[in-house]
Amino acid sequence: MMKEQEGLCGIAEAIRQAGGQEKLGERLGVSQQAVSLWLGQGWVPAKRAKAIEREFAIPRTSLINPELIELVGARA
Numbered sequence: 001m002m003k004e005q006e007g008l009c010g011i012a013e014a015i016r017q018a019g020g021q022e023k024l025g026e027r028l029g030v031s032q033q034a035v036s037l038w039l040g041q042g043w044v045p046a047k048r049a050k051a052i053e054r055e056f057a058i059p060r061t062s063l064i065n066p067e068l069i070e071l072v073g074a075r076a
Contacts, residue, residue, distance in 0.1 A: 010062030011038050014052045027055065
């Protein structure tokens with residue numbers, strides 16, 4: 001449960017910084033519905049995590065699927 005919350009915090013912070021789901025989607029070239037899906041699942045695709053990290057200074061380890069972090073042994 002904690003890992004899901006950490007992932008959720010990363011995408012929620014990106015949404016906050018962008019000024020909402022629609023604005024984040026516009027900045028990333030995706031729909032608001034895609035951003036809503038990411039928020040619901042608690043993580044974003046790795047390709048989008050890099051862009052969010054670059055644009056909002058949010059570590060990609062707080063954005064990507066926690067199973068990937070466990071798989072490669074990365075630390076948040």
